[in-house]
Amino acid sequence: MKKNTKGVDHRKIKNILDKNKAKIELSMKACAHCSMCAESCFLFQARNKDPRYMPSYKFLKTLGVIYKKKGKVDRVTLEEMKPILWKRCVLCTRCYCPMGIDIPYLIRTARSICRSQDVYYRYDEDA
Numbered sequence: 001m002k003k004n005t006k007g008v009d010h011r012k013i014k015n016i017l018d019k020n021k022a023k024i025e026l027s028m029k030a031c032a033h034c035s036m037c038a039e040s041c042f043l044f045q046a047r048n049k050d051p052r053y054m055p056s057y058k059f060l061k062t063l064g065v066i067y068k069k070k071g072k073v074d075r076v077t078l079e080e081m082k083p084i085l086w087k088r089c090v091l092c093t094r095c096y097c098p099m100g101i102d103i104p105y106l107i108r109t110a111r112s113i114c115r116s117q118d119v120y121y122r123y124d125e126d127a
């Protein structure tokens with residue numbers, strides 16, 4: 001499949017970040033890296049507890065990176081997030097965080113940012 005090599009519209013990313021700023025900021029600050037959410041993720045369990053499937057890993061390595069860089073990420077970075085966001089999470093909403101972090105919401109927000117730049121899995125791709 002041909003890769004999209006266009007630049008990135010940082011304004012669109014910034015708009016999504018701004019709309020969700022309060023919740024993203026709170027979540028990033030609240031995460032205690034305790035790994036408790038991992039126990040409730042069936043994909044983490046099914047992949048022999050591979051740390052890359054931990055819910056916290058999934059949002060920190062995607063939205064967390066975009067947020068820290070204030071949306072100034074390049075296309076390669078977004079493309080690298082694609083498998084994390086679509087292959088390692090099915091948005092089943094079963095993950096539990098004692099700090100009240102809404103992990104599926106954070107993954108969804110990261111997906112929206114990727115989609116705003118035409119980065120997403122298509123029907124003819126292996127998702």
Ligand code: SF4
Pocket residue numbers: 030031032033034035036037038055056096097098099100101103
């Ligand atoms: S359970 Fe909550 S606080 Fe602990 S690592 Fe997961 S997201 Fe972070």
Ligand code: SF4
Pocket residue numbers: 040041042043044054055058088089090091092093094095103104
């Ligand atoms: S929403 Fe994603 S991270 Fe949470 S339990 Fe389901 S697959 Fe795991």
